[in-house]
Amino acid sequence: MSKLLSIKNLRVRFRTKSPLQAMLQKIDDPYIDAVRQVSLDIKQGETFTLVGESGSGKSTLALAVAGLLNAAEGQIKFMNEDVTSMTSSQIMAYRKKISFIWQNSIGSLSPRMSVGSLITEGYKIHNLKDRDLKMEADRLLKLVGLPTNIKERYAHELSGGQARRVGVARAIALDPKLIIADEPTAGLDVSVQGEILNLLNKLKDDLGVSLFVITHNLNIVRHISDRTAVMYLGRFVEQGQTDDIFAKPRHPYTLALLSANLTPYPEASLKNRIELKGEVPSLMNRPNGCEFHTRCPFSSKHCDNEFPPIHTFDREQILTCHYPLNKN
Amino acid sequence: MSENVLRIRDLSVNYQTDRGVLKAIRHVNLDIPKGSIVGVVGESGCGKSTLITSIIRQLDDNADIPNGSIEFEKQDLLKLSLDKMRNISGTKLSIVFQDPMSTLNPVLSIGRQMIDIQYRDKISKKRKKQRSIDMLTKVGIPDPRNQLNQYPYELSGGMQQRVSIAMALQAGPSLLIADEPTTALDTTLEVQILKLLKDLQEEMGCSILFVSHHLGVIAELCDHVVVMYAGEIVEHGSTYEIFNNPAHPYTVKLLECDPASISKKQRLLPTIPGEIPDLINLSGGCIFKNRCDQSIDRCDKHTPLLNEFNKNHFVSCHLIES
Numbered sequence: 001m002s003k004l005l006s007i008k009n010l011r012v013r014f015r016t017k018s019p020l021q022a023m024l025q026k027i028d029d030p031y032i033d034a035v036r037q038v039s040l041d042i043k044q045g046e047t048f049t050l051v052g053e054s055g056s057g058k059s060t061l062a063l064a065v066a067g068l069l070n071a072a073e074g075q076i077k078f079m080n081e082d083v084t085s086m087t088s089s090q091i092m093a094y095r096k097k098i099s100f101i102w103q104n105s106i107g108s109l110s111p112r113m114s115v116g117s118l119i120t121e122g123y124k125i126h127n128l129k130d131r132d133l134k135m136e137a138d139r140l141l142k143l144v145g146l147p148t149n150i151k152e153r154y155a156h157e158l159s160g161g162q163a164r165r166v167g168v169a170r171a172i173a174l175d176p177k178l179i180i181a182d183e184p185t186a187g188l189d190v191s192v193q194g195e196i197l198n199l200l201n202k203l204k205d206d207l208g209v210s211l212f213v214i215t216h217n218l219n220i221v222r223h224i225s226d227r228t229a230v231m232y233l234g235r236f237v238e239q240g241q242t243d244d245i246f247a248k249p250r251h252p253y254t255l256a257l258l259s260a261n262l263t264p265y266p267e268a269s270l271k272n273r274i275e276l277k278g279e280v281p282s283l284m285n286r287p288n289g290c291e292f293h294t295r296c297p298f299s300s301k302h303c304d305n306e307f308p309p310i311h312t313f314d315r316e317q318i319l320t321c322h323y324p325l326n327k328n
Numbered sequence: 329m330s331e332n333v334l335r336i337r338d339l340s341v342n343y344q345t346d347r348g349v350l351k352a353i354r355h356v357n358l359d360i361p362k363g364s365i366v367g368v369v370g371e372s373g374c375g376k377s378t379l380i381t382s383i384i385r386q387l388d389d390n391a392d393i394p395n396g397s398i399e400f401e402k403q404d405l406l407k408l409s410l411d412k413m414r415n416i417s418g419t420k421l422s423i424v425f426q427d428p429m430s431t432l433n434p435v436l437s438i439g440r441q442m443i444d445i446q447y448r449d450k451i452s453k454k455r456k457k458q459r460s461i462d463m464l465t466k467v468g469i470p471d472p473r474n475q476l477n478q479y480p481y482e483l484s485g486g487m488q489q490r491v492s493i494a495m496a497l498q499a500g501p502s503l504l505i506a507d508e509p510t511t512a513l514d515t516t517l518e519v520q521i522l523k524l525l526k527d528l529q530e531e532m533g534c535s536i537l538f539v540s541h542h543l544g545v546i547a548e549l550c551d552h553v554v555v556m557y558a559g560e561i562v563e564h565g566s567t568y569e570i571f572n573n574p575a576h577p578y579t580v581k582l583l584e585c586d587p588a589s590i591s592k593k594q595r596l597l598p599t600i601p602g603e604i605p606d607l608i609n610l611s612g613g614c615i616f617k618n619r620c621d622q623s624i625d626r627c628d629k630h631t632p633l634l635n636e637f638n639k640n641h642f643v644s645c646h647l648i649e650s
Contacts, residue, residue: 053514054485159603160372189371189541190586194597197587201595216514219587223594243593260515262544263588266567275523276516279484 003077004178004210005042005065010035010074012057012064016284031072032283034060036234038074042178047204047211049221049242051257052231055280058214059103061231062180065212066098067091079177096126099171101181105163109155115141116151119169126174140169144199161192165199172203180212185220197224218261222246227316230254233283233291240317248326250311251319252296290322298323332399333503333535334360334383339396341378341387348608352378353559356396357634360503365529365536367550367567369543371582373604375559376539380507383537384423385413401502418445422496426508428488432480438491439476445495463494466531467524486517490524497528504529505537510545522549543586547571555579558604558615561634565641575643577620614646622647 017030035057042048052058063069065076067083076083078094086094099122102108109118119140120133138148144165155163164184171179184200185193197220204211215221221228221242229239230253238251249255256274276295281287287294293303300323308322336358343350353375360366370376381387383398385405398405400421405413417423425431433441442460443453457476464472467490480488489509496504506525510518526549529536540546546553547567554564555576563576574580578600583589585598602619605611614620614627626646637643 053516190543190582191371191600193587194585194599197597198595198599217587218515223587223590223597256516260519261588262515262518262542262548264543264547264571264583264586265589266547266571273519275519279486279517 002044003041004044004046004079005040005212006075006077007038007040007065008075008077010038010061010064010076011072012060012069013072033072034234034283035064038234038236040229040236040239042210042212044177045204045208045210046227047213047225049213049215049225049228050231051215051218051221051228053216053280055283056231057234058231059182060234062100062182062212062214066100066180067094092126096122096174097176098178098180099174099176101164101167101171101179101184103183103186105160105167105187106155106158108167109158109163111155113154114151115153115155115158115166118155118166119173122170122173128174136173140173143172143203144169145195160188161195164188164192164196168196168199168203172207172209175207176209178210178212180214182214183216184213185215185217193220200224218257230257233281233286235291235320236318237292237321238317238319240313240319241315244315244317248317250313250317250324250326251292251321252298252325253292255325256297290320292321298325331362332359333362333401334358334537335397335399336383337397337399339379339382339398340394341375341382342392342394343388344390344392345608350607351559351610352391352607353382356559356561358554358561358564360535360537361552362502363529363533363535364551365526365538365549366552366554367538367540367546368554368556369540369546370556371541371604373558373607374556376541376556377507378559379556380423380505380537380539383505384417384421385410415448419448419499420501421503421505422499422501423505423507424489424492424496424509427512428485428492429480431492432488434480436479437476438478438480438483442476442491442495442498445498459498460494463498464491466497466528467491467494468520469494485513486520489513489517489521493521493524493528497532497534500532501534503535503537505539507539508541509538511540511542518545525549543571543583544588555582559607560615560644562616562645563641563643564634565638569638569641573638573641575637575641575648576616576645577622577647578616614644 011033012035013031013033015030016032017027022030050058064071071084116137120137123131137151141148146165184196201224225242228242228245229236232253238254249258256276259274274297278295281294289305290303290308293299302322308320310320311324312318336356339356341353343352368376439460443456446456461472464475469475469490510521538550550567553567553570555562557578563579574583581600585600587597600619613629614632617623617627632644632646634642634644635649637648
């Protein structure tokens with residue numbers, strides 16, 4: 001399988017103080033790093049999942065990949081083209097090849113447009129005049145499993161699951177190579193979650209697209225993803241094959257996330273749970289040494305002051321920790 | 329049988345809409361024994377929120393309650409004057425909402441809000457402040473004295489939710505209603521808050537009515553589970569019974585299609601086909617019949633009643649009766 005997307009040492013920063021404020025308050029570096037030193041590869045036809053808590057930089061990373069945020073450092077290559085140095089017309093062409101399924105399914109649809117015009121909007125924006133928009137709309141609605149008479153409806157007349165499907169139809173309209181799905185099941189009932197995930201899996205198989213899924217719901221990761229990365233404070237702490245990560249989590253944070261994942265079995269109660277102390281530190285004030293040491297149940301003196309080395313295990317499991325778990 | 333803090337009998341709530349009368353919940357019976365945690369689980373549109381808002385008497389203007397009673401500590405809340413209701417809510421009966429940011433007043437400091445809600449007590453402001461500090465310590469907020477001067481936006485989501493739990497429990501209520509209190513939080517914080525609720529419940533001895541759509545959370549926290557579907561209680565029983573021995577086809581399917589219950593990697597996840605019935609034009613018979621794959625003739629005509637299926641386990645389904 002060839003590489004579709006390749007990111008090397010990406011860093012995305014946000015300014016926290018204006019230049020004048022920074023000068024007056026004598027702050028040398030008025031930025032926070034939302035994404036720091038992130039490297040990843042997504043292969044053709046693969047589903048890559050990004051897991052992390054709120055504020056860990058998941059969405060920032062996705063926006064940078066889509067060219068909606070500028071990278072401060074590092075490289076984003078899509079089909080061997082460098083995204084970070086594209087001109088605006090190149091970006092336009094690039095955006096045909098990637099598409100987004102937004103987290104807020106109803107909010108991402110214009111309230112003033114009918115479903116039919118919403119899902120064919122992309123053709124107009126990219127000036128594809130040879131298409132019969134009505135036929136395209138019908139084809140897309142069928143692909144995502146919606147009745148074609150839904151075309152006349154407006155966003156507020158859709159249920160959460162339907163709106164999500166319209167979002168999927170919009171995303172596949174221009175035959176993209178990569179679909180970025182930000183929390184595709186957020187706000188959906190359990191019985192509908194399955195439907196959306198089945199749809200994504202099916203489209204992936206039928207259309208051969210790659211998926212980049214962002215979620216904090218570990219329960220769905222296992223079923224849709226080939227490879228997974230766990231993000232904490234803007235860095236990847238662990239990355240590898242999804243099966244390996246679930247079977248043998250090696251970073252303490254991954255282990256804690258997995259054990260905090262509540263299952264509908266009353267017997268599996270708090271007994272063996274690893275409870276993390278405290279909360280995620282602020283990006284303005286990153287801890288020294290290993291950035292997870294303030295909450296890590298296994299941290300030792302070493303972790304306070306020395307940045308952990310990067311370990312690589314068999315089958316591409318990569319992690320950053322002084323004392324990886326499950327060594328054997 | 330221990331005493332019940334809350335006893336709901338035959339409660340129905342209707343909403344007047346442009347299309348007609350929407351029967352949001354119908355003939356609901358619910359008991360909350362003293363000192364226990366009862367979980368209500370169901371998907372959107374099942375009437376969870378209507379149930380809660382009718383208990384705290386905050387239903388919208390277009391709602392009416394044709395029949396039923398809500399007995400709380402031996403008095404019917406539905407018959408109380410609004411003045412008397414105001415004396416109960418916040419002291420004997422309190423609630424934690426889903427979104428802590430919109431529960432707390434953004435322009436007042438935490439301390440001001442915590443002191444304000446003690447307006448009924450005739451004690452000095454200093455003592456009220458001390459009480460607030462004690463309460464914040466109880467819910468695990470570090471450095472509570474300084475936190476009192478903070479504004480809600482300065483706290484993280486988990487801390488905000490801890491503050492709203494502290495405020496809800498300050499007057500030592502006998503019933504705490506928790507409306508999806510962990511939905512807005514991350515998984516690692518969710519576990520912390522659940523543990524906190526459980527510890528506080530044991531310490532203070534109050535009962536909790538916990539409403540959620542998250543099966544895992546319910547399984548973790550509750551003693552007793554009530555499953556609602558489209559405005560009716562379809563099954564209720566002890567947590568162990570409901571999760572290990574579900575009997576109603578809806579509960580069975582709901583548990584099956586939760587991605588968390590499938591530990592083996594699966595490309596095709598189970599779903600519940602169909603949609604919940606239109607609550608304006610109810611056709612009679614079993615409420616789940618159009619999505620149930622085991623429905624029989626009787627399901628179309630007769631509405632099933634809750635029957636004892638096992639010890640402490642009630643199910644409303646014709647298949648169980650016969």
